[in-house]
Amino acid sequence: MLSMGAEPRRASEWTIHGERIIDDSRRTVLSVADVELPDGVRFEQYVLRVPAAAMVVVLDDRDRVLMMWRHRFIIDRWVWELPGGYLDPGEEPAACAAREVEEETGWRPGPMTRLLAFQPMVGTIDQPNVVYLARGAERTGLAPDVNEAERIGWIPLGEVQQHILNGEIVGAGSVAGLLAVLLARTAGQL
Amino acid sequence: MLSMGAEPRRASEWTIHGERIIDDSRRTVLSVADVELPDGVRFEQYVLRVPAAAMVVVLDDRDRVLMMWRHRFIIDRWVWELPGGYLDPGEEPAACAAREVEEETGWRPGPMTRLLAFQPMVGTIDQPNVVYLARGAERTGLAPDVNEAERIGWIPLGEVQQHILNGEIVGAGSVAGLLAVLLARTAGQL
Numbered sequence: 404m405l406s407m408g409a410e411p412r413r414a415s416e417w418t419i420h421g422e423r424i425i426d427d428s429r430r431t432v433l434s435v436a437d438v439e440l441p442d443g444v445r446f447e448q449y450v451l452r453v454p455a456a457a458m459v460v461v462l463d464d465r466d467r468v469l470m471m472w473r474h475r476f477i478i479d480r481w482v483w484e485l486p487g488g489y490l491d492p493g494e495e496p497a498a499c500a501a502r503e504v505e506e507e508t509g510w511r512p513g514p515m516t517r518l519l520a521f522q523p524m525v526g527t528i529d530q531p532n533v534v535y536l537a538r539g540a541e542r543t544g545l546a547p548d549v550n551e552a553e554r555i556g557w558i559p560l561g562e563v564q565q566h567i568l569n570g571e572i573v574g575a576g577s578v579a580g581l582l583a584v585l586l587a588r589t590a591g592q593l
Numbered sequence: 594m595l596s597m598g599a600e601p602r603r604a605s606e607w608t609i610h611g612e613r614i615i616d617d618s619r620r621t622v623l624s625v626a627d628v629e630l631p632d633g634v635r636f637e638q639y640v641l642r643v644p645a646a647a648m649v650v651v652l653d654d655r656d657r658v659l660m661m662w663r664h665r666f667i668i669d670r671w672v673w674e675l676p677g678g679y680l681d682p683g684e685e686p687a688a689c690a691a692r693e694v695e696e697e698t699g700w701r702p703g704p705m706t707r708l709l710a711f712q713p714m715v716g717t718i719d720q721p722n723v724v725y726l727a728r729g730a731e732r733t734g735l736a737p738d739v740n741e742a743e744r745i746g747w748i749p750l751g752e753v754q755q756h757i758l759n760g761e762i763v764g765a766g767s768v769a770g771l772l773a774v775l776l777a778r779t780a781g782q783l
Contacts, residue, residue, distance in 0.1 A: 415665045415743040431639055431717075433623075436666070449621055450667055451641070453717070474606045475715045476626070477640055482715070519757055521712040524720070525665045525672070525764045527621075527643070550630040553605040555708045567709055574715045575765035582772035584704040 404521045415441055421488060422450060430454055453530040457500035458487025461512045461537045462581045466588075468581065469510055469540060470572075471552035478573075483558060483566055485534070495531040496554045504537070508555045509547045512537035518583045534580035536587075553584050560588065605631055611637070612640060620644055620679060642751075643720040647679025647690035650770045651702045651727045656750045656778075658771065659698055659730060660762075661742035668763075673748060673756055675767045686723040694727070698745045699737045702727035708773045713765050724770035750778065 420437040427433075431467040441444040461469035468485045488503040490496060497515055504512045515535040522528040523530055547555055558566070563581045572581065587593045617623075621726040622642040629635045651659035661671045661722065678693040680686060687705055694702045705725040713720055737745055748756070753771045756762040777783045 413664065413743045415739055415741070416742075417666050419666050431782045433639060438666070442740055444740070445741060449623060449641070451639070451717070474603065475712075476607050476628070477642075477717070478715060486713075519768060520763065521594050521762060521765050521768045522668060522763045523765045524718065525668060525674075527641075527667070528714065528718075529667045530714070549605055550607075550632055550634070551605070553603045554675075555611065570710060571642060571708065573712045575711050576715045578709060578711045578767065578771060580770045582769060582776055586772055586776045589776060 405588055412542035417441070420445075424439060449527060451528045451530075453528060454489045455496065455531040455533070456487060456489050456576070457503065457533045457535065457536045458485045458576045458580060459500045459504050459512055459515065459537050460485060460518065460584050461504060461508075461510065461540050462560070462584065462593075463557060465557075466582070467557035468560055468563060468584075469504070469508055469512075470556055470558050470577075471547075471553045472505060472556060473552045480570075480573070481553075482570075482574065483556070483572045483577070484574050485580055487534075487576065496536060500535045501537075504540070504541055505545070507551045508549050509543055509545045510555075511543050513539035513541075518580055521575065532576055534576055534582075534583070536584060560585065582587040599735045607631070610635075631706065639717060641718045641720075643718060645686065645721040645723070646677060646679050646766070647686040647693065647723045647725065648675045648750040648770060649690045649694050649702055649705065649725045649727050650675060650774050651694060651698075651700065651730050652750070652774065652783075653729060653747060655747075657747035658750055658753060658774075659694070659700055659702075660746055660748050660767075661697060661737075662744045662746060663742045670760075671743075671763045672760075672764065673746070673767070674764050675770055677766065679722075683764055687725060690723070690725045691727075694730070695733055695735070697738050697741045699735045700745075701733050703729035703731075708770055711765065712768055722766055724766055724773070726770075726774060735742070750775065752759045
């Protein structure tokens with residue numbers, strides 16, 4: 404692994420004796436890392452390496468956000484989520500973000516700016532995520548992907564925080580992206 | 594799987610023909626789900642079920658946040674993170690959050706309120722996460738866990754957004770929790 408920063412090796416850094424790939428399939432590399440902690444404890448743990456993803460807060464001129472009402476089988480719940488998805492090989496995050504919005508919702512987003520980046524679960528998974536803000540959108544005439552959403556909705560920005568508190572918005576990217584937009588709006592930067 | 598909501602089965606809901614457990618170890622149940630989409634496409638995908646986690650934004654009376662500077666081997670980067678960790682069996686999230694802060698930083702957090710809950714990667718993983726806000730903290734005299742942090746810092750709330758933009762704060766819970774606190778502060782609710 405390449406070091407990304409100038410930071411020299413420190414006392415708290417874990418020693419990774421190896422990482423054994425178990426499965427390298429379409430969208431996931433699953434491996435087991437052989438980890439040794441600074442205090443000498445040694446164990447194996449799963450590591451998931453997944454393609455980067457991008458998603459978009461599409462905001463219209465009435466301060467409503469484009470969202471998808473969908474079922475997530477792993478948690479067996481219906482939730483509101485921002486549109487977005489995995490980058491195709493070689494694809495730029497912003498291009499992916501715009502493409503996914505259009506495929507999933509039937510709306511083509513307007514000009515986009517980058518809101519933030521995050522990692523969903525930094526101790527187990529490597530999946531760079533970028534969240535964009537788009538101003539406005541136009542209908543393409545295409546039907547939304549039936550595999551993704553039960554329905555598409557424009558949710559008033561003023562209701563978003565309540566949905567987060569209610570547990571109707573739970574995805575990390577949706578929560579973080581919407582809080583970033585609410586913060587910008589409240590700070591008078593939008 | 595039990596249905597959590599009153600929502601009846603809808604056209605977009607995926608059919609799960611089964612979920613086969615591959616490994617049930619200390620902290621992770623790894624399985625493969627046999628998924629059929631509404632359009633008939635069928636595939637297998639990994640599912641990770643991980644213990645719930647809790648973390649805390651500890652804010653002192655000078656508007657500084659208690660954070661840990663640590664190396665994350667999976668992304669090979671040094672980052673600032675909120676203290677927190679996995680719930681022990683039967684443990685309440687708030688109790689876990691307070692315990693983890695104390696173990697990881699050597700500070701005992703003051704009164705806590707719940708900020709938000711999220712799921713890190715709702716299409717692959719089930720791990721309920723709760724983020725709390727604590728007002729104030731006192732030194733316990735215990736040394737922070739050498740396996741967790743290189744150093745403990747009190748980061749001015751006014752610098753947090755820049756660290757998110759710089760990529761020095763990337764963990765989903767840290768990003769979402771700090772944005773929630775910044776929003777509350779900006780809205781005059783803190």
